[in-house]
Amino acid sequence: MDVEVYTGKYKALSDRIEKGEGRLEKKITEVEKENKRLKNVVEGCKRDAEEEKKRTSEEISSMKERLQELDDVKRDLQKLEDQFLARLAPEDSSDEGEGPGGSILLGKKAKAKKPQKSRKRKRAADDEGDKDGDSENEDEGGMSPAERRSYHAYKHSGIKELVRFGFQFKMDHPLSSPATFPEFPADDNDETWPKVQTVDDDPTLPVVRFRWNCPKDQSDNFRGIRLVVSWVRRKGAAHTPALAKILEDLSENHLQQRVTERFEQLRREYREHQRDKELEPSVKAEKAKKKTLTSRAQAKLKVRKRKRESLPDEHELRNPKYDVVFEHYGFMSCDEDDVDEAGKLQQFKTRAPVWRSEKLQEVLDGVDKVADPAKGKGKATPRIKGNVLIKSPPSIKDIRKRARRWMVSPNYLKENKQYDKSSKVIDNGKLWGEAANLAEMEAEVKEVKKGKKKARQDPGESDEDEEDEDDEM
Secondary structure, three states: OOHHHHHOOOOOOOOHHHHHOOOOOOOHHHHHHHHHHHHHHHHHHHHHHHHHHHHHHHHHHHHHHHHHHHOOOOOHHHHHHHHHHOOOOOOOOOOOOOOOOOOOOOOOOOOOOOOOOOOOHHHHHHHHHHOOOOOOOOOOOOOHHHHHHHHHHOOOOOHHHHHHHHHHHOOOOOOOHHHHHOOOOOOOOOOOOOOOOOOOOOOOEOOOOOOOOOOOOOOOOOOOHHHHHHHHHHHHHHHHHHHHHHHOOOOOOHHHHHHHHHHHHHHHHHHHHHHHHHHHHHHHHHHHHHHHHHHHHHHHHHHHHHHOOOOOOOHHOHHHHHHEEEEHHHHHOEEEEEEOOOOOEEEEEEEEEEEHHHHHHHHHHHHHHHOOOOOOOOOOOOOOEOOOOOOOOOOOOOOHHHHHHEEEEEHHHHHHHHHHHOOOOOOOOOHHHOOOOOOHHHHHHHHHHHHHHHHHOOOOOOOOOOOOOOOOO
């Protein structure tokens, strides 16, 4: 009897243990799944952060290119001003200069009355001064007449140009591009030091070289700066006779300051070029990736337009209020590569933009369900759903193609008010029962641009019109 009782209890205990083990295994499986999900979320966030970092790097590179273009424009304006000053030079001025390139300014008979500088030319000269690092905030109120004359000579565009030429002459090298700036010789030996043939100086004069990665007060750099200062002081008037009187007014301190500022400008250009060289491979790769993603988005838009147009005219998705969805590739999802360990493409990871509304997603899903009328033989690359893409609605130049409010999540606009603007999102319009229409919106945008253009025409501002660029993937 006791044996049967104990046997029953043992069996019941064994059953409870088995059930407990089953529940434990199930719990462990759930925890492992949750850990895997969290790991995927973390990896997705890391990828997003890396992509944002690359995007920022590309924007910086683009801004540098734009700044370089502006510098070229400034130099052209400076040349025009130099030609203007040349016509004001005394009649008996000589155009014979020293060294390669000849005189900067040609001596011509001065006109009876010197015209006032136009506002654009004055701004161009001021901008050129900023480029060379002018200290324009000096207070002239406490200056003596000699100090005031020296200060105006220091700011004179002809002196700036003379200093630029002085660097090229003493270095015997054009300084048009930081990619070709000569380096400081590795062997600091008088016999092997590079030299230049001159006419009235020593038969072979050592050229000046700088250590571009070192500051201005480094001994070799300071000596080079002083040699340029000496050349401007001794040979400047012979090189550019029109500047003789201005050079007399220019104090030693102001000349030293002008030459030092030019060195600092050249040093900045050199160091920026070195940094750009290090970033260049990654920037190129990012541009190639951006081009590929844009091409895929454009192809996806083309397919969806084809599918939608195959529907009957009375179909809900053919309603004109949805036309804008199929006007720009910026409203499409991003198809990123999903590769195996060997780097071979397996499928696309489709990432919808975070700003997309449920209604827009519903429209796109509806079109995707339609059979493609094109009879292509190619096999489509498989797609899987990826994490949302952190990006703002595209800025589109044509107002008629910009995102409407119904296309953008209200919560997104509430949390990102900086993107709730007409360059990104516009009202739905009459097709959605709203009073506003495109004609009124266009008129409003033109009025805003007109006001901005007028504001830019004030002194110190650029005359260029603002222009929104289309966002790419």
